[in-house]
Amino acid sequence: MAELELRNITVKFGGLSALSNLSFSINSGEVLGLIGPNGAGKTTVFNVLTGVYQATNGDVLFQGESILGHRPYEIFSKGVARTFQNIRLFANMTAVENTMVARHCRSRRGIVSALFKTRSQQEEERFIREKGQEALDFMGVGKFADTVASNLPYGLQRRLEIARAIASEPKVLLLDEPAAGMNPSESSELMKDISRISDLGIDILLVEHDMKVVMGVCNRIVCVDHGVKIAEGSSQDIQNDPNVIEAYLGQPAAAD
Numbered sequence: 001m002a003e004l005e006l007r008n009i010t011v012k013f014g015g016l017s018a019l020s021n022l023s024f025s026i027n028s029g030e031v032l033g034l035i036g037p038n039g040a041g042k043t044t045v046f047n048v049l050t051g052v053y054q055a056t057n058g059d060v061l062f063q064g065e066s067i068l069g070h071r072p073y074e075i076f077s078k079g080v081a082r083t084f085q086n087i088r089l090f091a092n093m094t095a096v097e098n099t100m101v102a103r104h105c106r107s108r109r110g111i112v113s114a115l116f117k118t119r120s121q122q123e124e125e126r127f128i129r130e131k132g133q134e135a136l137d138f139m140g141v142g143k144f145a146d147t148v149a150s151n152l153p154y155g156l157q158r159r160l161e162i163a164r165a166i167a168s169e170p171k172v173l174l175l176d177e178p179a180a181g182m183n184p185s186e187s188s189e190l191m192k193d194i195s196r197i198s199d200l201g202i203d204i205l206l207v208e209h210d211m212k213v214v215m216g217v218c219n220r221i222v223c224v225d226h227g228v229k230i231a232e233g234s235s236q237d238i239q240n241d242p243n244v245i246e247a248y249l250g251q252p253a254a255a256d
C-alpha cells in the first residue's frame, strides 16, 4: 500500500520547473531511495512532501488522503518526519530537549494545563522525556541527553537529528543526505541504523549521494534528473539503467 504518494507533481520557480509531472510512492514497509545529480529536484521533493513548498500542479497523498496545502506542522503531526541536508537542531537546547520538542506533537494536553503545570501535565512531561530518552538510546546518543546540541561533534548531531525525528513516532521518515560528512565507518553504522528504523515499522525515503549506502539499504530506487523521473526499480536495475548512467556521467553508456 502507498503510504505517501506524489501524483503528477509540478513545482515551478519562475521559469524553472524544479519538478515536472513527477509521480512515485513510498510503500508500506519499504526503504525507498531517491537519487539524481545535483539540482535534480530531490530536496524539492522533500519540501513538497512536508508542505514547505506548494506544488503548481498535482497532488500529495498520505495514507490515501490528500495533504496538499496542509501546513508543515500538520503534516508532521500526521506522521511524516524529516531530517535536513544541513543539520537543523535547536542548537542551544540539550539533546533530550530536542527530542522532547518533537514528541510534543503527540501531546494530549492543552495550553491551560501547560501554563498551570497541572499534575497531569507534569506526568505527561515525564512521559515525553522518557520517550525522548528512548529515541536517543535507540540512536546511540543516550548518554549525551544533557549535552547542549551545539556542543556535540558533527556525527552525533546527525544521530541526534534522526533521534528527534524518531521521537515523534512517525509513520514515514524522510532522510536528506544523512551520510553527508560521515567517514566510511560512520556511514556503515548509519546503514545498520536505517535498517533498524525500518524494522520499527517506519517507512523511509532516503536521499543520499553515497551510492554504497543507497544500494545497501534501499528496497527500491527512484532516479530523477532535471525534475523528471528517469528510472525506477531495484538497485540492480538502477545501476544498469542507461538513462541513470547518462545522467550521472553526462553521456550515454558505451555500447559493447
Ligand SMILES: Nc1ncnc2c1ncn2[C@@H]1O[C@H](COP(=O)(O)OP(=O)(O)OP(=O)(O)O)[C@@H](O)[C@H]1O
Residues within 6 Å of the ligand: 013, 016, 017, 018, 036, 037, 038, 039, 040, 041, 042, 043, 044, 045
Ligand atoms: N526556493 C527556490 N527558489 C528557486 N529555485 C529553487 C529553489 N529551490 C530549489 N530551486 C532550484 O530547483 C532545482 C532543484 O533543486 P533541489 O535543491 O531540489 O535539487 P537537489 O536534487 O536536492 O540538489 P542537491 O543534490 O545539490 O542537493 C535547482 O535548479 C534549484 O536551483
